[in-house]
Amino acid sequence: MTAAAMVAEFDAVAGWTADAVEQLGERHAIPAACRGSASPAALAWLAEACELAPGTRLLDVGAGAGGPAAWAAKRFGVRPILLEPMPAACRAASRMFGLPVILADGARIPLRDGTIDAAWCLGVLDTVRDKAALLREIHRVLAPGASLGLLVVVARDARVPAGPEGNLFPTQHDLVRLLAGTGFDLIEQIERPGDVPLSWTRRAEQVAAVVAARHRADRAYALAAHQSESFTRLFGSGQISMQLIHAVKRRGPARQASVPALRGGTMSTFEFEFKAEIEVELSLAEASRPEEVAGLPVAEWPFDPADAEREEIGLRNLMGAAEELGGHHPAGPATGPATGEATGEAERR
Ligand SMILES: C[S@@+](CC[C@H](N)C(=O)[O-])C[C@H]1O[C@@H](n2cnc3c(N)ncnc32)[C@H](O)[C@@H]1O
Structure with a gap:
């Protein structure tokens, strides 16, 4: 992931977010630092699906500025480890939440085999070219039978063009294959719940307003804003949707998914x-x-x-x-337009 727009979006904006939170107060930190469009409802679904509990060692791969991991620590008492390749995002997470952060690529996790109780990877897969390498590495560090929570932007079909700069959306078909091929069993999948409480969006928007006021003239700001608009358009047209997935590390060897070719449109x-x-x-x-x-x-x-x-x-x-x-199902309901996605996506980007 080297696209300038992504560096702007994931590095520069993360640092600016931490500055704005410093000004507005720490109650703003979690909503503003959930950059993958995770809402309280989405995070709660993932936490319950993964059966997070006090003391669970949770690895958040592509943790960004750390909002989701901090939420899980606060609400479920987990012990998070954040992993993130963008230096400013690592510093922002550390400043805002004081959580342990590893500066690394998800395809080379510097942790020992089987040492992690559960992993999250939220809004990351579509930004990564070699998705299998990332998932295999997460699989390696998870304990046998451990849970993986994913938030993935999925393309309605293979004809959806490459997304905003650097984004490569998997289709549902790709995703099922990827998980099976990297040693995961897909347990459950839902469309991301659309509703986000005002108390949450208001705080995120206040942070975004401070960032805009300070950095509107910055080239990185313009690039990140452009990414956000492209996402909003794709969500609005129903070409992409946001999916929550609970998978577990299979105890046996990895296998290829037996995924049938789609006929006559997509399936739910x-x-x-x-x-x-x-x-x-x-x-x-x-x-x-x-x-x-x-x-x-x-x-x-x-x-x-x-x-x-x-x-x-x-x-x-x-x-x-x-x-x-x-x-x-000519229109393919599983990956069809999601109500409220545009709003949710605006939070993310
Ligand atoms: C949309 S943001 C989501 C951040 C965070 N997970 C959240 O939900 O707030 C995507 C993140 O994935 C990170 N990322 C991109 N490529 C990665 C890779 N190869 N390994 C780990 N993280 C990566 C980016 O730096 C960015 O912070």
């Missing part, structure tokens, strides 16, 4: 997962053909081959149903 998340799940079941059923596995006379098989065949037929019928469901 539920339909997509449903179909992917059936495909996995089906390949297991096919792979466990009694005659090949057992190599025993029929009478000695430990299961009834008729049952196995019935199960396979049932799965194929379910797959047909899932394909039908997918084919009947």
